[in-house]
Amino acid sequence: MEIGISTFVETTPDPKTGEVISHAQRIREVVEEIVLADSVGLDVFGVGEHHREDFAASNPAIILAAAASQTKNIRLTSAVIVLSSADPVRVFQDFATVDGISNGRAEIMAGRGSFIESFPLFGYDLKDYDELFEEKLELLLNIRDSEIVNWKGGHRPAIQNRGVYPRPVQEPLPVWIGSGGNSDSVIRAGILGLPLVLAIIGGQPTQFAPLVQLYKKALAHAGHDVNKFQVGSHSHGFIAENTEVAADKFFPSTQYVMNKLGKERGWGPYTRESFDAARSFEGALYVGDSSTVADKIIYLRKNVGITRFMLHVPVGSMPHDDVMKAIELLGKEVAPKVREEVAKWEENI
Numbered sequence: 519m520e521i522g523i524s525t526f527v528e529t530t531p532d533p534k535t536g537e538v539i540s541h542a543q544r545i546r547e548v549v550e551e552i553v554l555a556d557s558v559g560l561d562v563f564g565v566g567e568h569h570r571e572d573f574a575a576s577n578p579a580i581i582l583a584a585a586a587s588q589t590k591n592i593r594l595t596s597a598v599i600v601l602s603s604a605d606p607v608r609v610f611q612d613f614a615t616v617d618g619i620s621n622g623r624a625e626i627m628a629g630r631g632s633f634i635e636s637f638p639l640f641g642y643d644l645k646d647y648d649e650l651f652e653e654k655l656e657l658l659l660n661i662r663d664s665e666i667v668n669w670k671g672g673h674r675p676a677i678q679n680r681g682v683y684p685r686p687v688q689e690p691l692p693v694w695i696g697s698g699g700n701s702d703s704v705i706r707a708g709i710l711g712l713p714l715v716l717a718i719i720g721g722q723p724t725q726f727a728p729l730v731q732l733y734k735k736a737l738a739h740a741g742h743d744v745n746k747f748q749v750g751s752h753s754h755g756f757i758a759e760n761t762e763v764a765a766d767k768f769f770p771s772t773q774y775v776m777n778k779l780g781k782e783r784g785w786g787p788y789t790r791e792s793f794d795a796a797r798s799f800e801g802a803l804y805v806g807d808s809s810t811v812a813d814k815i816i817y818l819r820k821n822v823g824i825t826r827f828m829l830h831v832p833v834g835s836m837p838h839d840d841v842m843k844a845i846e847l848l849g850k851e852v853a854p855k856v857r858e859e860v861a862k863w864e865e866n867i
Contacts, residue, residue, distance in 0.1 A: 587619055764806050
């Protein structure tokens with residue numbers, strides 16, 4: 519059972535003061551967070567790509583590279599890279615470079631992107647949303663699996679007998695599929711034999727169990743060994759010394775972000791009542807003290823089949839010291855309990 523962190527490198531206004539830290543400061547803070555996550559024994563750290571004023575990570579690979587030489591064990595991944603609007607050649611080159619700096623700890627988590635700002639920015643038509651992802655994923659996997667590339671598609675110039683460099687330390691470089699719960703995405707990951715990450719950020723996490731089973735069926739149908747593949751969860755949460763402190767600290771910034779996105783996407787208002795309901799034991803928010811969060815992750819493992827859990831923290835801007843403390847608690851208190859309990863459980867099944 520792998521435990522880690524994901525972030526979008528948020529730079530939203532402080533809910534109390536209205537102050538906004540600079541993109542540069544938040545990027546430096548995230549590098550510190552990655553270094554801490556490594557030192558407390560976490561397995562993976564993911565940085566998500568966005569092209570908005572309130573998120574500072576337009577190029578996750580650069581941030582991960584900055585942390586790569588300062589860390590020893592933690593795996594470094596995009597979470598996600600918006601592959602539909604990216605150039606797969608450059609994506610591979612960037613993460614092969616991170617792989618070289620880290621000596622074999624880079625991963626690519628590819629997704630279609632729930633935020634669409636990158637499409638007009640890089641000149642893509644949203645009507646090609648699905649087709650772009652399928653084509654570019656095909657090219658990325660072609661590059662991953664073959665040093666010399668011959669490829670032709672409909673949205674990018676063809677590549678004829680060209681090498682793509684540098685080559686990574688890991689052969690093959692791990693490529694994960696990030697999905698919000700779309701069954702077609704889950705089936706695609708299974709057929710291609712790629713590990714899967716589900717964004718479990720609402721409702722009840724147990725509702726995702728059928729998708730995990732669908733993924734495993736697709737793996738088996740395509741002739742892959744189901745036992746060799748991981749299924750991850752990307753879930754919002756925060757850890758503090760006690761559950762009420764955690765909830766009180768995490769709610770204001772989370773409410774700000776959810777209400778801002780709600781206005782853009784037509785959601786209803788995000789209230790303290792909806793927040794508290796989501797942090798119940800069967801809800802999708804992993805907010806509380808170390809024991810509470812550990813118990814919820816163990817429940818997710820047993821009832822959904824998740825083998826990698828990524829706590830997304832913060833949601834909106836929070837004090838850097840609070841985020842660092844949450845990472846420390848996740849690594850020193852939550853992760854050991856989860857690993858121990860999952861190991862015991864697996865011995866008995």
